[in-house]
Amino acid sequence: MSAADGTSVQERTDKLEGLGCKRKRVEDARFTQGKGKYVDDMKLPGMVFGDFVRSPYGHARIKKIDKSKALALPGVKAVLTADDLKPLNLHYMPTLAGDVQAVLAVDKVLFQGQEVAFVVATDRYIAADAVELIEVEYEDLPCVIDPLKAMDKDAPVLRHDLEGKTEGAHGARRHHNHIFTWEVGDAAATDKALGSAEVVAKEFLSYQRVHPCPLETCGCVASMDKINSHLTVWGTFQAPHAVRTVASLISGIPEHKIRIVSPDIGGGFGNKVGVYPGYICSIVASIVLGVPVKWIEDRIENLTATAFARDYHMTGEIAATKDGRITALKCHVVADHGAFDACADPTKFPAGFFNICTGSYDIPTAFLSVDGVYTNKAPGGVAYRCSFRVTEASYFIERMIDVLARKLNMDPAEVRRKNFIRKEQFPYKSALGWEYDSGDYDTAFDKALAAVDYKGLRAEQKKNREDFAAGKTRSLMGIGIAFFTEIVGAGPVKNCDILGLGMFDSCEIRIHPTGSAIARLGTISQGQGHATTFAQILATEIGLPASMITVEEGDTDTAPYGLGTYGSRSTPVAGAATAMAGRKIRAKAQMIAAYLLEVHDSDLEWDVDRFQVKGAPDRFKTMQEIAFAAYNKAIPGIEPGLEAVSYYDPPNMTYPFGAYICVADIDVDTGVTAIRRFYALDDCGTRINPMIIEGQVHGGLTEALAIAMGQEIAYDENGNVSGGSLLDFFLPTAVETPAWETDFTVTPSPHHPIGAKGVGESPNVGGVSAFSNAVCDAFAHLGLTHTQMPHDHWRVWKTAQKLGLVE
Ligand code: PCD
Numbered sequence: 020m021s022a023a024d025g026t027s028v029q030e031r032t033d034k035l036e037g038l039g040c041k042r043k044r045v046e047d048a049r050f051t052q053g054k055g056k057y058v059d060d061m062k063l064p065g066m067v068f069g070d071f072v073r074s075p076y077g078h079a080r081i082k083k084i085d086k087s088k089a090l091a092l093p094g095v096k097a098v099l100t101a102d103d104l105k106p107l108n109l110h111y112m113p114t115l116a117g118d119v120q121a122v123l124a125v126d127k128v129l130f131q132g133q134e135v136a137f138v139v140a141t142d143r144y145i146a147a148d149a150v151e152l153i154e155v156e157y158e159d160l161p162c163v164i165d166p167l168k169a170m171d172k173d174a175p176v177l178r179h180d181l182e183g184k185t186e187g188a189h190g191a192r193r194h195h196n197h198i199f200t201w202e203v204g205d206a207a208a209t210d211k212a213l214g215s216a217e218v219v220a221k222e223f224l225s226y227q228r229v230h231p232c233p234l235e236t237c238g239c240v241a242s243m244d245k246i247n248s249h250l251t252v253w254g255t256f257q258a259p260h261a262v263r264t265v266a267s268l269i270s271g272i273p274e275h276k277i278r279i280v281s282p283d284i285g286g287g288f289g290n291k292v293g294v295y296p297g298y299i300c301s302i303v304a305s306i307v308l309g310v311p312v313k314w315i316e317d318r319i320e321n322l323t324a325t326a327f328a329r330d331y332h333m334t335g336e337i338a339a340t341k342d343g344r345i346t347a348l349k350c351h352v353v354a355d356h357g358a359f360d361a362c363a364d365p366t367k368f369p370a371g372f373f374n375i376c377t378g379s380y381d382i383p384t385a386f387l388s389v390d391g392v393y394t395n396k397a398p399g400g401v402a403y404r405c406s407f408r409v410t411e412a413s414y415f416i417e418r419m420i421d422v423l424a425r426k427l428n429m430d431p432a433e434v435r436r437k438n439f440i441r442k443e444q445f446p447y448k449s450a451l452g453w454e455y456d457s458g459d460y461d462t463a464f465d466k467a468l469a470a471v472d473y474k475g476l477r478a479e480q481k482k483n484r485e486d487f488a489a490g491k492t493r494s495l496m497g498i499g500i501a502f503f504t505e506i507v508g509a510g511p512v513k514n515c516d517i518l519g520l521g522m523f524d525s526c527e528i529r530i531h532p533t534g535s536a537i538a539r540l541g542t543i544s545q546g547q548g549h550a551t552t553f554a555q556i557l558a559t560e561i562g563l564p565a566s567m568i569t570v571e572e573g574d575t576d577t578a579p580y581g582l583g584t585y586g587s588r589s590t591p592v593a594g595a596a597t598a599m600a601g602r603k604i605r606a607k608a609q610m611i612a613a614y615l616l617e618v619h620d621s622d623l624e625w626d627v628d629r630f631q632v633k634g635a636p637d638r639f640k641t642m643q644e645i646a647f648a649a650y651n652k653a654i655p656g657i658e659p660g661l662e663a664v665s666y667y668d669p670p671n672m673t674y675p676f677g678a679y680i681c682v683a684d685i686d687v688d689t690g691v692t693a694i695r696r697f698y699a700l701d702d703c704g705t706r707i708n709p710m711i712i713e714g715q716v717h718g719g720l721t722e723a724l725a726i727a728m729g730q731e732i733a734y735d736e737n738g739n740v741s742g743g744s745l746l747d748f749f750l751p752t753a754v755e756t757p758a759w760e761t762d763f764t765v766t767p768s769p770h771h772p773i774g775a776k777g778v779g780e781s782p783n784v785g786g787v788s789a790f791s792n793a794v795c796d797a798f799a800h801l802g803l804t805h806t807q808m809p810h811d812h813w814r815v816w817k818t819a820q821k822l823g824l825v826e
């Protein structure tokens with residue numbers, strides 16, 4: 020259909036580059052030319068540099084710190100230790116999990132790499148030299164490394180500062196190294212079902228400690244303007260407003276006198292959600308010295324001291340009928356939180372959303388208990404594309420389904436299909452308390468199995484196993500399936516807050532007279548491409564081309580309050596706020612158009628980029644004309660200007676899902692595992708930008724490959740970290756990374772204004788178990804039910820050896 024001005028609806032729609040458009044990322048013009056502006060690019064007059072003295076021990080008493088040699092070095096401005104912070108009551112800081120963390124070690128060090136002293140000098144090299152000149156006398160103490168032994172009777176006491184504290188942030192503490200116990204579900208009914216089940220499969224699954232290792236490490240520049248009592252901090256913050264509020268609460272500086280800015284960020288992956296000692300020390304040093312202080316981690320510091328991920332040790336029991344219908348699920352987790360509980364979870368969820376561990380299946384009864392424990396390792400625990408422990412939960416259930424399938428001697432695809440939540444069961448209430456908003460698992464699964472010719476693959480595998488038995492090949496083929504359900508978009512303020520701040524999000528829009536606009540959001544892109552995609556949402560909502568809309572995030576002086584970007588919450592929450600703010604703009608625009616066209620509001624209808632008179636499409640006002648009129652005409656009863664703001668509290672989270680299939684070939688003599696094929700079908704509801712989604716999936720799958728096949732932050736019994744540098748920590752390159760095959764279905768979220776769900780974390784949530792299932796599947800016919808990640812060559816070779824395949 021053609022409009023009165025001769026343009027077709029299609030032409031006008033295309034011009035907007037709105038929802039569904041493969042719009043090129045606007046931020047890449049600067050990124051691909053090396054013109055991004057990161058924290059370390061900040062250079063301020065008089066700026067000095069901070070660096071840390073860190074503990075070489077996993078657990079030790081600090082007997083003495085001698086700063087004198089360092090202070091004598093020309094260029095050194097200050098050396099801070101816990102004793103300097105104590106009078107300010109800043110030697111401990113609150114964590115996001117209701118614990119406290121030493122900003123600088125108080126009396127003891129509790130993990131290797133812990134911050135002991137902060138040196139400030141005129142350049143970073145002098146600071147590094149001064150670090151070497153500080154003499155710390157330690158008395159070595161025994162370490163707690165194995166989380167399963169943390170609550171042994173005779174386990175060393177780690178947190179002397181908590182001595183006698185029997186109540187933690189999440190209930191009673193049973194032991195000096197106990198943080199919390201979290202229980203969900205019906206224990207009695209689950210035990211009963213397990214006791215009377217025809218089949219019970221049981222397995223212990225360890226999800227090793229890993230680290231997000233973003234390209235850019237963490238850092239900040241703190242600048243205290245003493246004349247105006249105004250503090251500005253530029254930093255790698257995934258939640259700038261929350262940092263402002265916390266900074267105000269602990270420093271006493273009024274919140275309006277603090278400005279937090281997140282400039283370009285070189286990958287966050289959850290690593291940059293937490294508050295680190297480096298931020299506090301830089302702020303204190305800037306207040307003391309009156310000059311800007313920069314602190315930037317190096318790679319080893321990033322890997323050994325800032326937020327790790329996972330370290331979940333899970334025992335699963337799954338009950339089923341002989342024909343594969345699951346009747347109950349039980350899970351117990353020992354969660355290693357390191358020396359301080361600095362896990363970034365919503366307050367009421369000490370184990371995040373791990374209770375999504377019933378996965379995509381209609382499991383009638385379930386019980387989950389999680390014990391959080393202290394060990395002599397770095398704190399953190401939620402980062403790395405996991406949206407609050409969902410990766411752990413998904414790994415748990417997807418591995419357990421395979422373990423059950425083996426026990427039943429059924430095809431793992433069959434067991435999944437048999438137990439799926441059916442399309443007509445949505446909204447679906449899970450046994451562990453969630454209400455899944457929408458899903459169509461059967462359609463997605465059918466599409467995935469057909470795409471890879473699953474039957475054909477199993478036939479090929481059968482042949483491969485025969486050939487292997489006959490000595491014709493030394494390679495074993497494994498097929499790994501994962502059908503995950505994610506939970507993202509925290510989210511409902513009524514049950515999700517961080518440090519008491521409700522997890523809503525926001526968008527504020529200003530339309531300029533000439534029909535271009537700026538939108539500011541409470542979230543912050545770390546590479547996801549928000550400047551591209553949020554403009555697309557608005558383009559469709561308000562009918563102005565995306566290219567005419569600037570999206571700005573990350574400056575607390577200008578952006579509306581928001582809780583930031585992690586847990587794939589930007590699209591479900593801030594994206595919804597954006598659509599709602601757009602709708603407010605449109606509602607006002609409709610009144611303006613009615614005035615201009617001399618009709619009643621209700622006689623108008625929206626058409627792509629304009630309001631037109633119903634039944635008379637040649638009478639219309641485009642959004643651009645309306646924008647001008649908003650500033651140019653005195654319209655009775657309507658304020659001038661065209662602006663809107665929306666604070667959005669989502670009614671529920673969104674539940675993206677997907678079907679992933681991995682085909683691997685394992686050379687048993689070397690343990691080398693080649694990923695032959697990886698197919699990933701994602702359903703994230705309405706797709707804003709298919710190209711960005713594909714990029715997100717590629718990135719997340721690559722991180723899943725990294726975790727499943729090689730990454731580990733390991734500790735020896737003395738608390739020495741291995742995996743703390745890129746010599747040992749596996750970062751896949753193009754050589755190890757297979758060609759990803761992506762696909763999709765679209766099941767919109769019924770409660771999100773545009774039907775979109777998150778997608779950024781999905782590929783990691785689904786990917787890890789697909790790889791791991793493929794490795795286990797390769798050996799399944801030889802009796803293997805489970806083998807621990809990471810599946811590096813050595814471990815895979817050890818598995819082959821245990822099975823008697825190699826000497
Ligand atoms: N449906 C849909 C969905 C989505 N989208 C798109 O995509 C992206 C993403 O989204 P989301 O999902 O919502 O998310 P966000 O919130 O935004 O983000 C977050 C995520 O994101 C991911 N991705 C990424 N990328 C990059 N480049 N970088 C980074 O850093 C990162 N990180 C990671 C992580 S980890 Mo955590 O933090 O652990 O919690 S969480 C996370 C964006 O752009 C959006 O818009 C679309 O288009 N559509």
Ligand SMILES: [Cu+]
Pocket residue numbers: 289401402403404405406407408585586
């Ligand atoms: Cu996460």
